[in-house]
Amino acid sequence: SAVISQKPSRDICQRGTSLTIQCQVDSQVTMMFWYRQQPGQSLTLIATANQGSEATYESGFVIDKFPISRPNLTFSTLTVSNMSPEDSSIYLCSVLQGPYEQYFGPGTRLTVT
Amino acid sequence: LAKTTQPISMDSYEGQEVNITCSHNNIATNDYITWYQQFPSQGPRFIIQGxxxxxxxxxxxxxxxADRKSSTLSLPRVSLSDTAVYYCLVGYTNAGKSTFGDGTTLTVKP
Structure with missing residues (x-):
């Protein structure tokens, strides 16, 4: 299974600022995903990031708010822009190995004050 | 996307077998069923798929x-460390779609 790391593991940010979260995988993968998980809630898919193409965003999420980069097959970033307290959440990246198995990173816990 | 329904919570005792059922009436032909386990402050962990x-x-x-409208995850002889949230997913992940339901919080008691 893929080993996934995320940076930072947690951060406290002021409203109106932006935070970029990094996701590094120890092997090359085609499909990467970014999720948000609010406290006590399930995971919500933000977008799918494939190398070499624009990220595909789910309903309710837009590129201006959550720009994603995918420069190569082992790395991706998610930026949370112009943050508000409602953006306080855990952000997780995951990768697809095989046709159906996803592996998740440890998550980035974001608090916006 | 197929919507899944699971019990919100379940309690069990150490050493017992636990069965968690997930309903997915609208499962499509291409969909697989995958279960994940999540501990607090960690990302979900793949358990099993079928x-x-x-x-x-x-x-x-x-x-x-046979009708694939439900599935049951069976955990044999649970221990305290199996206390976690268990998610059932139905979908064709390769197409870039993977929707998590609300999950089942399993609490294993001594």
Whole structure:
């Protein structure tokens, strides 16, 4: 299974600022995903990031708010822009190995004050 | 996307077998059924996946009836460390779609 790391593991940010979260995988993968998980809630898919193409965003999420980069097959970033307290959440990246198995990173816990 | 329905919570005792059932009435032909486990402050961990009938690995079994409208995750002889949230997913992940339901919080008591 893929080993996934995320940076930072947690951060406290002021409203109106932006935070970029990094996701590094120890092997090359085609499909990467970014999720948000609010406290006590399930995971919500933000977008799918494939190398070499624009990220595909789910309903309710837009590129201006959550720009994603995918420069190569082992790395991706998610930026949370112009943050508000409602953006306080855990952000997780995951990768697809095989046709159906996803592996998740440890998550980035974001608090916006 | 197929919507899944699971019990919100379950309690069990150490050493018991636990069965968590997930309903997915609108499952599509291409969809697989996957179960994940999540501990607090960690990302979900893949447990088991299947398409039909029964699948078994070193940690769990997955039972899927012929109509595939439900599935049951079976955890044999649970321990305190199995206390976690368990998610059932139905979808064709390769197409970039993977929707998590609300999950089942399993609490194992001594």
């Amino acid at each position: 398409y039909k009938t029964k699948v078994t690995n070193e940690v769990a079994s997955l039972f899927i009836p």
